[in-house]
Amino acid sequence: MNKGRVIKKFLPLVVIILAGAILFVSCAKEKAPRGRAGGASGRSDIVEAALATYVPPGDLDEYYLFYSGGHSGQIFVAGVPSMRHISTIPVFTPYPGTGYGFDDETKAMLGEYTWGDSHHPGPSETNGDYDGRWLFINDNAQGRIARIDLGDFKTKQILKVPNISANHGSSFVTPNTEYITMATRMSVPIPLGTYADVSEYAEKYNGIIAGIKVADDGEMSLGWEILVPPFNYDLGDAGKLVSEGWLFWTCYNSEREFIEGVKLEVTASQRDKDFVLAVNWRDAEKAVKDGKAQMIDGAPVLMPADLPGSIVFIPLAKSPHGVDVAPSGKWIIGSGKLSPTTTVFNWEKALAAIEAEDFEAVVDDIPVLRYEAVMEAEVPVGLGPLHTQFDGKGFAYTSLFVESSIAKWRVGEPWDVVDKIPVAYNVGHLVTAEGETVNPDGNYLVSLNKLSKGRHLSVGPSIPESAQLIDISGEKMKLLYDAFTEPEPHYAVMIKADKLSPYEVYKKDKNTNPNAIWSDEEVRVERNGKKVEVWMMAVRSFFAPDVIRVNKGDEVTLHITNIEQTRDELHGLAINDYNINIVIDPGETKSVTFTANKAGVYAFYCTNFCSALHQEMQGYFLVK
Numbered sequence: 001m002n003k004g005r006v007i008k009k010f011l012p013l014v015v016i017i018l019a020g021a022i023l024f025v026s027c028a029k030e031k032a033p034r035g036r037a038g039g040a041s042g043r044s045d046i047v048e049a050a051l052a053t054y055v056p057p058g059d060l061d062e063y064y065l066f067y068s069g070g071h072s073g074q075i076f077v078a079g080v081p082s083m084r085h086i087s088t089i090p091v092f093t094p095y096p097g098t099g100y101g102f103d104d105e106t107k108a109m110l111g112e113y114t115w116g117d118s119h120h121p122g123p124s125e126t127n128g129d130y131d132g133r134w135l136f137i138n139d140n141a142q143g144r145i146a147r148i149d150l151g152d153f154k155t156k157q158i159l160k161v162p163n164i165s166a167n168h169g170s171s172f173v174t175p176n177t178e179y180i181t182m183a184t185r186m187s188v189p190i191p192l193g194t195y196a197d198v199s200e201y202a203e204k205y206n207g208i209i210a211g212i213k214v215a216d217d218g219e220m221s222l223g224w225e226i227l228v229p230p231f232n233y234d235l236g237d238a239g240k241l242v243s244e245g246w247l248f249w250t251c252y253n254s255e256r257e258f259i260e261g262v263k264l265e266v267t268a269s270q271r272d273k274d275f276v277l278a279v280n281w282r283d284a285e286k287a288v289k290d291g292k293a294q295m296i297d298g299a300p301v302l303m304p305a306d307l308p309g310s311i312v313f314i315p316l317a318k319s320p321h322g323v324d325v326a327p328s329g330k331w332i333i334g335s336g337k338l339s340p341t342t343t344v345f346n347w348e349k350a351l352a353a354i355e356a357e358d359f360e361a362v363v364d365d366i367p368v369l370r371y372e373a374v375m376e377a378e379v380p381v382g383l384g385p386l387h388t389q390f391d392g393k394g395f396a397y398t399s400l401f402v403e404s405s406i407a408k409w410r411v412g413e414p415w416d417v418v419d420k421i422p423v424a425y426n427v428g429h430l431v432t433a434e435g436e437t438v439n440p441d442g443n444y445l446v447s448l449n450k451l452s453k454g455r456h457l458s459v460g461p462s463i464p465e466s467a468q469l470i471d472i473s474g475e476k477m478k479l480l481y482d483a484f485t486e487p488e489p490h491y492a493v494m495i496k497a498d499k500l501s502p503y504e505v506y507k508k509d510k511n512t513n514p515n516a517i518w519s520d521e522e523v524r525v526e527r528n529g530k531k532v533e534v535w536m537m538a539v540r541s542f543f544a545p546d547v548i549r550v551n552k553g554d555e556v557t558l559h560i561t562n563i564e565q566t567r568d569e570l571h572g573l574a575i576n577d578y579n580i581n582i583v584i585d586p587g588e589t590k591s592v593t594f595t596a597n598k599a600g601v602y603a604f605y606c607t608n609f610c611s612a613l614h615q616e617m618q619g620y621f622l623v624k
């Protein structure tokens, strides 16, 4: 065949391909509707998924996704549906990128610890809906809870609570942010610091559950604690609507054993059922007010006997993990890691059973509701159910760790599984858009997987965690996107972007820091014996003063104000070889105190690239 003939023969085909390509490009410009099967529109699932997650340059995502950072002690912020990582909020861990843990204030907040294990972000709520004010998060290692202000995305408070050992069943927030949960995951002798051998586990070890009170300005304080049997209190949730006023925790190891050398995974799986613990927080609050609590290590601690009718166990199979309250508040959904079903409890029936004292047993003064009296359904979701979320359309989504998939099931008769999707791999938590509010959005689900097994470029043996975005707007779930984060997200929350209105600079007139300065005239150095205090200013592109003279052994405090009122004009202050790294946002004032323990000449400079002459933003710290 000569060339001419080949062209003639294939020309029609080339025209068709070109026309197809043009059509595709013009289609691609429209945002693909979510939840349509690829087949119907003639596009492949991959193209559909790409269009559904594509957020064009300059456009913004529809939701914030706040991932807990696990033992990195941080929170990661991403956008949905793009899944792009936008920011990291340091909480329990110093973070040089924002200077967190380097200035006096954040250093004091972190105290003696340089890490935490953040598991469950809990957004503040008004009438059961996210209100965009704060985000709370627990430390599973140190019995702490933190508050992040969603105005500036910064950690404002870290509260350490006495008697709590490993705060895992936290931070679950009541519908009007009255209380946040805390609970002991690993029972120990109370108060902390008491010695008793593990051979005395059943008699001398205890769990504690706690209610953390939140003031109108977000300030957290300990409301009450309750001494509970030495089980492992695991996940929690706050009741709403029908179950408003109640808090729930799952627990395992109701065998109350810790036998040295005998695996807990064996001893804690002997009983067919463990429990969900339910507590009425208003009654606990009242009991403390009525003087029923005893002070243990500075904390008001109630005994279950102080709370008749206000604390109950509900039996749940088997080695429970997640407990999740449905949007109506009527259904309390508990999942046992070793059970092939997830269990739905009817809270109206539970209230009636409490009223009628319809108990099957009493454990350490805590009545146990009769399973048959309160159980509404056992939904055969599949193997290893952990956590459940909701879509606002009458369906629930349960993560199946063992089966490595997510089950979608009907909340209501006939309580059947309607869809399943495999995930890669071994999902822990999952989150739907505003999925634990009274009013879930549906739309998207993120599967927080424990293993990623090579679905990304290899980075050696220490690998990232995987999160998969799934479209839940249609009948069938559809996988859209694989994203990765540093270790190790447990739970995440997805909040509609327009619920938040972060500010972009600290307004000068709102800066109440007594050490703030705004002009050259206020720049000064004061010496008082061996104490040197410097009021310093940073602005494009210089520091004032640009030379600081001290003597070896002086205690130096620098108060530095970034006087910029322009968005994105951050400055940093690093003093070389002195481990000083402060980042000051526009309009912000920070202080850092240290001892000038090395003589010599040390340069300081601005770490944030702030202007064309950013490199010139430097000075000298002279130590005689």
Ligand code: K7E
Pocket: 119, 120, 168, 235, 321, 386, 387, 427, 428, 429, 490, 491
């Ligand atoms: Cu990883 Cu909520 Cu701490 Cu389940 S927990 S997976």
Ligand code: CUA
Pocket: 539, 540, 541, 570, 571, 572, 606, 607, 608, 609, 610, 611, 614, 615, 617
């Ligand atoms: Cu200021 Cu660079």
